[in-house]
Amino acid sequence: MMTTENIGPGLIEDSVGLVEPGYYTFAEPPGDLPLRCGKKIGPVTIAFETYGSLNEKKNNAVLITHALSGTAHAAGYHSIHDRYPGWWDLYIGPGKPFDTNRYFIICSNVIGGCNGSTGPSSKNPVTGRPYGLDFPMITIEDMVRAQWHLIKHLGIEKLLAVAGGSMGGMQALKWTIIYPDMVNSVVAIATSASLSAQGIALNEVGRQAIMNDPNWSGGDYYTSKPPDAGLSLARMIGHITYLSDKHMHEKFGRQFMDSDPSEYDFKTSFMVETYLHQQGIKFVDRFDANSYLYITRAIDFFDLKKDFNGNLINAFENVSANFLVISFTSDWLYPSSQSREIVHALRVNEKNVIYTDIETDRGHDAFLIENPALKKNITNFLMREFEKISSQ
Amino acid sequence: MNTDYQIGYDLILNEVPAGSRVLDLGCGDGALLERLQNLKKVKGFGVEISEEGVSKCVEKGLYCYQGDIDDGLSDFKQNIYDFIILNQTLQSTKRPDYVLKEIMRICRTAIISFPNFGHCKTRFQILFRGTMPKNSLLPYEWFESPNIHHLTINDFEDHCEKNRFAVKKEMHFSLKKDGSSRIINFMPNMMAEYGLFVLDGEKFSAEKNIR
Numbered sequence: 001m002m003t004t005e006n007i008g009p010g011l012i013e014d015s016v017g018l019v020e021p022g023y024y025t026f027a028e029p030p031g032d033l034p035l036r037c038g039k040k041i042g043p044v045t046i047a048f049e050t051y052g053s054l055n056e057k058k059n060n061a062v063l064i065t066h067a068l069s070g071t072a073h074a075a076g077y078h079s080i081h082d083r084y085p086g087w088w089d090l091y092i093g094p095g096k097p098f099d100t101n102r103y104f105i106i107c108s109n110v111i112g113g114c115n116g117s118t119g120p121s122s123k124n125p126v127t128g129r130p131y132g133l134d135f136p137m138i139t140i141e142d143m144v145r146a147q148w149h150l151i152k153h154l155g156i157e158k159l160l161a162v163a164g165g166s167m168g169g170m171q172a173l174k175w176t177i178i179y180p181d182m183v184n185s186v187v188a189i190a191t192s193a194s195l196s197a198q199g200i201a202l203n204e205v206g207r208q209a210i211m212n213d214p215n216w217s218g219g220d221y222y223t224s225k226p227p228d229a230g231l232s233l234a235r236m237i238g239h240i241t242y243l244s245d246k247h248m249h250e251k252f253g254r255q256f257m258d259s260d261p262s263e264y265d266f267k268t269s270f271m272v273e274t275y276l277h278q279q280g281i282k283f284v285d286r287f288d289a290n291s292y293l294y295i296t297r298a299i300d301f302f303d304l305k306k307d308f309n310g311n312l313i314n315a316f317e318n319v320s321a322n323f324l325v326i327s328f329t330s331d332w333l334y335p336s337s338q339s340r341e342i343v344h345a346l347r348v349n350e351k352n353v354i355y356t357d358i359e360t361d362r363g364h365d366a367f368l369i370e371n372p373a374l375k376k377n378i379t380n381f382l383m384r385e386f387e388k389i390s391s392q
Numbered sequence: 393m394n395t396d397y398q399i400g401y402d403l404i405l406n407e408v409p410a411g412s413r414v415l416d417l418g419c420g421d422g423a424l425l426e427r428l429q430n431l432k433k434v435k436g437f438g439v440e441i442s443e444e445g446v447s448k449c450v451e452k453g454l455y456c457y458q459g460d461i462d463d464g465l466s467d468f469k470q471n472i473y474d475f476i477i478l479n480q481t482l483q484s485t486k487r488p489d490y491v492l493k494e495i496m497r498i499c500r501t502a503i504i505s506f507p508n509f510g511h512c513k514t515r516f517q518i519l520f521r522g523t524m525p526k527n528s529l530l531p532y533e534w535f536e537s538p539n540i541h542h543l544t545i546n547d548f549e550d551h552c553e554k555n556r557f558a559v560k561k562e563m564h565f566s567l568k569k570d571g572s573s574r575i576i577n578f579m580p581n582m583m584a585e586y587g588l589f590v591l592d593g594e595k596f597s598a599e600k601n602i603r
Contacts, residue, residue: 322455324450325457340459343457344467347457347467347468348467348468348469350472352437352455353455353457354446354449354450354455354456354457355446355457355458355459356443356446356447356450356457356458357443357458358443359443373443373447376447376450376451377446377447377450380447380450380451380453381450384450384451384452384453387453388453
């Protein structure tokens with residue numbers, strides 16, 4: 001599905017080039033996908049992209065799992081007119097950590113999402129209208145179970161690695177627990193075995209912003225004006241949590257957009273305000289408010305401890321994957337202590353685990369930007385893991 | 393990161409049987425673990441305080457986690473490792489007594505090696521020059537030294553006795569020009585540059601359980 005012939009002049013050399021999303025539909029009637037909440041859903045479509053090629057042994061496949069607002073479009077460009085590449089293009093491509101010359105990279109949109117996979121904005125086969133709040137509650141485990149269907153469809157028995165940051169890391173951890181025989185290794189970045197109360201609180205404020213937008217209309221807004229104000233506010237709150245205080249100070253400080261405003265008023269005047277507004281506005285064009293509600297809820301409910309009688313050590317008892325766990329020193333949304341908790345549980349279970357706390361002031365979002373230490377560790381870890389299974 | 397990374401390697405390599413489960417505390421760039429893995433096919437793990445050290449271990453394909461051994465090893469089960477190696481690291485831990493007890497609890501056998509502060513070079517420097525020793529063993533100025541708990545071979549022997557650490561073997565040594573070790577049997581507390589003790593962790597835990 002990767003084409004490199006038509007790369008336009010604007011596309012950089014180390015990119016995977018032009019890519020096209022694929023769609024895989026399963027759980028068609030009379031089948032369905034049972035969900036954690038007890039309900040069933042079907043049919044389910046999963047949007048996905050792949051980069052690189054699957055080798056003969058089919059042992060070089062790496063599944064990339066995305067975070068809250070991510071999509072299947074992790075690398076390359078959809079058209080030569082695209083201004084920006086996929087969300088993790090810095091890390092996926094020829095010669096990059098997820099090296100498309102070596103590995104077969106797969107990224108899919110989560111169930112519940114709004115970028116091609118079945119979610120609240122998809123048509124409910126029963127009513128013929130978008131699901132809205134009739135969409136069943138989904139969990140991180142449901143996302144993983146849906147991905148499992150895609151991986152099987154692609155003919156892969158065992159993944160070389162599952163890799164993701166934030167909510168992507170949660171999925172990666174879940175993969176090792178529910179499909180221990182299908183995962184050789186995991187790259188879990190800036191993630192947690194359960195979100196903190198502070199994280200849940202911030203998610204709730206975002207959800208309330210959406211639900212209190214009159215346009216939200218109980219989630220039934222697909223034929224009218226969507227709750228853009230609420231969704232954009234939710235995104236603004238989210239963005240604050242993805243950065244660190246220090247980075248915000250260095251990037252914006254107390255600078256004004258123009259010179260010192262002559263009047264004291266409520267017009268946007270600080271640079272940091274403008275930045276947040278822009279993030280909010282950009283987001284409403286590409287994201288569905290109901291998906292935001294469902295996915296943040298899935299993050300809130302994710303709790304590996306609760307699944308195993310309150311004991312994280314039990315959660316990892318039967319995993320067979322090797323782990324690379326990475327946290328960032330300035331991440332206060334998924335603090336390093338939460339990564340250490342995962343590492344601790346893995347160590348007690350005598351699993352192979354690497355842990356590093358990367359020094360950075362870029363906060364939670366550090367994994368989405370250029371970070372030499374992160375790149376180096378992922379590159380070497382994957383290379384060694386691939387060597388190890390290749391020599392078996 | 394521990395830069396004294398060749399010291400005592402030959403002795404340690406001899407001491408560890410093939411296929412053992414080994415934990416190297418303060419493993420630095422993983423050079424010793426890599427050798428143990430290549431030459432002895434051990435199942436090796438490392439703990440290293442620096443991000444840079446961990447990154448080098450990842451490069452070597454070693455499993456290593458970034459952490460401070462002073463924060464404890466409480467998450468490890470009793471006797472979980474066949475060998476724990478604490479090579480040239482004891483003197484820079486904040487709580488050496490606590491670290492040693494933890495090591496003894498979780499290993500079957502511990503290999504502890506450290507620069508011997510009782511070596512004549514060091515003694516003479518203090519005695520005749522009246523300055524803090526700075527030499528091949530202790531290559532730092534007093535104000536920049538990571539070595540905060542200096543000890544001698546005799547100190548360690550006393551410590552083992554007081555804490556009922558059974559000593560399996562003592563192999564104190566100095567370095568030859570080529571970096572390999574020469575065992576010093578004559579007055580080691582004065583003549584050996586480094587102390588090396590092999591301790592019985594299994595016995596320690598067993599006795600502790602009875603008590």
